[in-house]
Amino acid sequence: MTVTEQMVKVAEDAKNASQILSNLSSGVKNELLKRMAQGLINHAEELIEINGKDLSAAREAGLAPAMIDRLVIDMTTVRSMADGLREVAELPDPVGEVTGMWTRPNGLQIGRMRIPLGVIGIIYESRPNVTADAAGLCIKSGNAVILRGGKEAIHSNLAIGKILKNELERMNLPSACLQVIETTDRDAILELLKQEESIDLIIPRGGEGLIRFVSENSRIPVIKHYKGVCHTFVDSSADYNEAEKICLNAKVQRPGVCNAMETLLIHQDIAETFVPRIAAAMRANGVELRGCESVREFAPDTLLATEEDWHAEYLDLTLAVRVVENINAAIAHIHKYGSLHTEVIVTRDYENSRRFIREINSSVVMVNASSRFSDGNQFGLGAEIGISTTKLHSFGPMGLEDLTTRKFIVYGEGQVRT
Amino acid sequence: MTVTEQMVKVAEDAKNASQILSNLSSGVKNELLKRMAQGLINHAEELIEINGKDLSAAREAGLAPAMIDRLVIDMTTVRSMADGLREVAELPDPVGEVTGMWTRPNGLQIGRMRIPLGVIGIIYESRPNVTADAAGLCIKSGNAVILRGGKEAIHSNLAIGKILKNELERMNLPSACLQVIETTDRDAILELLKQEESIDLIIPRGGEGLIRFVSENSRIPVIKHYKGVCHTFVDSSADYNEAEKICLNAKVQRPGVCNAMETLLIHQDIAETFVPRIAAAMRANGVELRGCESVREFAPDTLLATEEDWHAEYLDLTLAVRVVENINAAIAHIHKYGSLHTEVIVTRDYENSRRFIREINSSVVMVNASSRFSDGNQFGLGAEIGISTTKLHSFGPMGLEDLTTRKFIVYGEGQVRT
Numbered sequence: 001m002t003v004t005e006q007m008v009k010v011a012e013d014a015k016n017a018s019q020i021l022s023n024l025s026s027g028v029k030n031e032l033l034k035r036m037a038q039g040l041i042n043h044a045e046e047l048i049e050i051n052g053k054d055l056s057a058a059r060e061a062g063l064a065p066a067m068i069d070r071l072v073i074d075m076t077t078v079r080s081m082a083d084g085l086r087e088v089a090e091l092p093d094p095v096g097e098v099t100g101m102w103t104r105p106n107g108l109q110i111g112r113m114r115i116p117l118g119v120i121g122i123i124y125e126s127r128p129n130v131t132a133d134a135a136g137l138c139i140k141s142g143n144a145v146i147l148r149g150g151k152e153a154i155h156s157n158l159a160i161g162k163i164l165k166n167e168l169e170r171m172n173l174p175s176a177c178l179q180v181i182e183t184t185d186r187d188a189i190l191e192l193l194k195q196e197e198s199i200d201l202i203i204p205r206g207g208e209g210l211i212r213f214v215s216e217n218s219r220i221p222v223i224k225h226y227k228g229v230c231h232t233f234v235d236s237s238a239d240y241n242e243a244e245k246i247c248l249n250a251k252v253q254r255p256g257v258c259n260a261m262e263t264l265l266i267h268q269d270i271a272e273t274f275v276p277r278i279a280a281a282m283r284a285n286g287v288e289l290r291g292c293e294s295v296r297e298f299a300p301d302t303l304l305a306t307e308e309d310w311h312a313e314y315l316d317l318t319l320a321v322r323v324v325e326n327i328n329a330a331i332a333h334i335h336k337y338g339s340l341h342t343e344v345i346v347t348r349d350y351e352n353s354r355r356f357i358r359e360i361n362s363s364v365v366m367v368n369a370s371s372r373f374s375d376g377n378q379f380g381l382g383a384e385i386g387i388s389t390t391k392l393h394s395f396g397p398m399g400l401e402d403l404t405t406r407k408f409i410v411y412g413e414g415q416v417r418t
Numbered sequence: 419m420t421v422t423e424q425m426v427k428v429a430e431d432a433k434n435a436s437q438i439l440s441n442l443s444s445g446v447k448n449e450l451l452k453r454m455a456q457g458l459i460n461h462a463e464e465l466i467e468i469n470g471k472d473l474s475a476a477r478e479a480g481l482a483p484a485m486i487d488r489l490v491i492d493m494t495t496v497r498s499m500a501d502g503l504r505e506v507a508e509l510p511d512p513v514g515e516v517t518g519m520w521t522r523p524n525g526l527q528i529g530r531m532r533i534p535l536g537v538i539g540i541i542y543e544s545r546p547n548v549t550a551d552a553a554g555l556c557i558k559s560g561n562a563v564i565l566r567g568g569k570e571a572i573h574s575n576l577a578i579g580k581i582l583k584n585e586l587e588r589m590n591l592p593s594a595c596l597q598v599i600e601t602t603d604r605d606a607i608l609e610l611l612k613q614e615e616s617i618d619l620i621i622p623r624g625g626e627g628l629i630r631f632v633s634e635n636s637r638i639p640v641i642k643h644y645k646g647v648c649h650t651f652v653d654s655s656a657d658y659n660e661a662e663k664i665c666l667n668a669k670v671q672r673p674g675v676c677n678a679m680e681t682l683l684i685h686q687d688i689a690e691t692f693v694p695r696i697a698a699a700m701r702a703n704g705v706e707l708r709g710c711e712s713v714r715e716f717a718p719d720t721l722l723a724t725e726e727d728w729h730a731e732y733l734d735l736t737l738a739v740r741v742v743e744n745i746n747a748a749i750a751h752i753h754k755y756g757s758l759h760t761e762v763i764v765t766r767d768y769e770n771s772r773r774f775i776r777e778i779n780s781s782v783v784m785v786n787a788s789s790r791f792s793d794g795n796q797f798g799l800g801a802e803i804g805i806s807t808t809k810l811h812s813f814g815p816m817g818l819e820d821l822t823t824r825k826f827i828v829y830g831e832g833q834v835r836t
Contacts, residue, residue: 019753023777096776102798108787110797115779117809196633200809215614216637221810242832249834335437357827358514359441361533369526369830378835379528379826380520391535391618391823392639393811405809408797409775412787414660416667417796 003187010146011195013176014119018144021177022116026093028171029140033089035167037082040132043163044078050159051128058152070126071153081132081160084383088136091382094401095142098409109411114404116142118200121192123148123214125206128156134203135164135178137385141403144177146199148192150206151184158182193218205386223394225386227313228258228341230371233330233356235347236267240274242368243346244281249370250344252285256315258387259342259374263310263320265330268294271323275299279321287317294323310337327352331359338362340389342374363389363396421601422609428564429613431594432537436562439595440534444511446589447558451507453585455500458550461581462496468577469546476570488544489571499550499578502801506554509800512819513560516827527829532822534560536618539610540803541566541632543624546574552621553582553596555803559821562595564617566610568624569602576600611636623804641812643804645731646676646759648789651748651774652696653765654687660786661692661764662699667788668762670703674733676805677760677792681728681738683748686712689741693717697739705735712741728755745770749777756780758807760792781807781814 001009040047051073058068094114101111120143122134131147138145149157161180168175181188193202196219203223204214215222232250234243250261266274271294279289279299289295290309291302302321309320310333324330327345334343342364345356353367364374374397376384381399388394394402419427458465469491476486512532519529538561540552549565556563567575579598586593599606611620614637621641622632633640650668652661668679684692689712697707697717707713708727709720720739727738728751742748745763752761760782763774771785782792792815794802799817806812812820 022779104796104798108791108796113775118779219634221639221808223810239832245832245834253835357531361440361536361825364826364828366828367830368832369828370834372835373526373828373830373833374826378522378526380522390639392641393823395823396826405811405813407779408782408792408814410782410784410787410791412785412791414657414663414786415791416663416788417671417790 003183003185004191006183007188007191007195010179010181011119011192011198014144014146014179015198017174017176018116018118020174021139021144022095022118022142024142024173026095029093029142030089032167032171032173033085033136033140035171036132036136036164037085039163039167040078040082040085040160044075047078047156047159047163048073048075051156053155054153063152067126067152071128071156073128073156077129081129084133085136088140088383088400091140091400093140094404099406106415107413108415111409112406113409114401115407117403117405119144119146119198120403121146121148121199121202121220123189123202123204123206123210125150125210126152128153128160130205131157131160131180132164133383134385137383137400137403139177141400143403146179146181146192148181148189154184189214190217193220196220203385221392222390223388223392223398224390226389227339228260228387229262229311229313229337229339230259230342230344230374231263231265231334231338232261232344232346232371233265233324233327233334234267234270234274235327235345235349235352236269237348237352238270238346239348240277243274244278246344246346246368246370247278248281248285250372251282251287251319252317253370253372255317258313259371260315261319261344261371262313263322263337265322265324265333266295267327267330268323268325271295271298275321275323282319285317287319289319289321291321292323295321313339327355331356334360334362340391341387342366342371344369344371363387421603421605424601425606425609425613428597428599429537429610429616432562432564432597433616435592435594436534436536438592439557439562440513440536440560442560442591444513447511447560448507450585450589450591451503451554451558453589454550454554454582455503457581457585458496458500458503458578462493465496465574465577465581466491466493469574471573472571481570485544485570489546489574491546491574495547499547502551503554506558506801506818509558509818511558512822517824524833525831526833529827530824531827532819533825535821535823537562537564537616538821539564539566539617539620539638541607541620541622541624541628543568543628544570546571546578548623549575549578549598550582551801552803555801555818555821557595559818561821564597564599564610566599566607572602607632608635611638614638621803639810640808641806641810641816642808644807645757646678646805647680647729647731647755647757648677648760648762648792649681649683649752649756650679650762650764650789651683651742651745651752652685652688652692653745653763653767653770654685655767655770656688656764657766658692658695662696664762664764664786664788665696666699666703668790669700669705669737670735671788671790673735676731677789678733679737679762679789680731681740681755683740683742683751684713685745685748686741686743689713690716693739693741700737703735705737707737707739709739710741713739731757745773749774752778752780758809759805760784760789762787762789781805
């Protein structure tokens, strides 16, 4: 089979499997996920051994230690994948929920019912645990899933896929509910992205290059989990202690993730007091600052920020800092440089809290809390498949519910239109 | 300016305008829509005169009479556009609605608030009334709109756009809230479809060719309003009178629209009685039948249906008819040939009604009612921008609410993550 034929088959098999999967009861899906979790535990040694192949190949290819680190499967990784599947099994099933029902004057009763999207393709890089995590969320929400991981983790991904598929087969369910693409050929992605008749959604997870490649080439709708250039605006009325605590947490608690703060905006009326204070606190935590001229006035050791710094997602202990004239300037800065991820205002002013919530249309807008809370688990949605920065369908932390759509259901007694 | 530069400017202007539009109160937006309606009425004569240019060009180009018919603007068309805008002004504003709010154990209060999508591009053919109808829905939901109609209606579209923009300017609102693309160059569409940084959603409205062109070339999410191959399944337990009434209405009340029935499936146990009856009734209404061998057994004058007929969206007084073994075969037929638009079961059997509702995942699934009800107005959503057959974001009749997305809003008291 050519790559095209292979991908057409993968997509069609998934579509056929999805019709069975979409009608499974929650009980059957939960049982399946728990068995998959146990399957991973039972085959942990085998999995860790196969993972060794990817690790040696990575070392031979001279991959950076941080990259190799992401590939490692050990007992902790296996347990965490298994726990993840069990947690998803415990979450409420969104499928079948009727989100509203009303009666029309002619007696027609109309409602909207949650149904699976159908077939979801996940295209990801490095971390092999995504294979189990994404599969769990897709299956729980009644969707067939096609997984295409990075070539660095191909042996590990296939091995995880085999263990999970084994449990599908043992429960007499179509094994095409979950497919891991075997070829690491990039053409396979291109062919997959053309199967709009069978695949309903593509989610790319990885770096900017991968996301661009996928969204430029896909005929299937794509939900991007793109970068987080998250802002915190410290208003003139802010409580300094609270502001310092929130800013430090947002920057240093885990700098390498998308909900960490990248740019700090400070109201000019408090710059003289707050800039030296936060600069000292940040430096004490190993953070390098890049500031505008006004910041440098009150914290002279600060590097001068360039235009690039306002766009930067450092994912590191680096912070861009800017003094702004007022809340209008803060909002304008966020509109210009933000990535629609998460923005925070620290304030004691009622009107400004309202304005910030109303006028900032990023996926998450917060008052007086650390941007690090921008997360499906922290929000109480359960596990998340990512944080969408695409406005359509799902915006912000994306849980099980957002892996479904809604159909209209209509109950009549012979009504016809006149 | 090159076409590329023009389209970049159009998209950026729209994005800037959308930031103002997204924060307008309902009162201001409603006032604007009412003034736009009055503007159309006040300039009706001028508009009808300009429309004459498109009509003569169409006649010169030898367009089919049906095509020319769709281009005509007369007093009825103008009044209907104005009424449409006034009706949208009366609809509830979805923007700002908080669809849920909950408190986490750490005291964080989290909610989801409806916000406009931002900038919506509508790419459509022929009918110039779409210019006003689509503009009204987009503006009411706080979205800037970019309109790109067919070249046959270019003078009419620009004239309608000018009247509507005039009212924006009179209310000191950015005129880029509404833009009608002036060039009829097809390259302009291609360039527009690349502006993913500024445009949030593309809705193509028109024939299969246009929709394919747009979805294959767009980097921006596309919601398709595709064809309706709508099925009605008459179950063995159906009341014959009710079934006949529903089928006739679904086929002949307005055959040229996407929610008309195209394929009738009949349970084999009632074929001997119901096939001759419905065949006679359809023929009495001028409907040509194309049936399977079993249909021809009980209605001998029927043409033999080919594989193509099961896929066909006739939009005409033609109907494909098939006798099926049971509800499983009916569901399998719909899965294979359906277009995810609207499917109906006529039955008196409780279990089959439940199975049909549960197992058919088209955008609208009905029991004992005519498929012709599949419509935003009929469902009580108010005016609709179309009927989406894309599962993502909006599936089925698409009203104002589906032109919005939801952001997360978070109220804290200094919480940080540990």
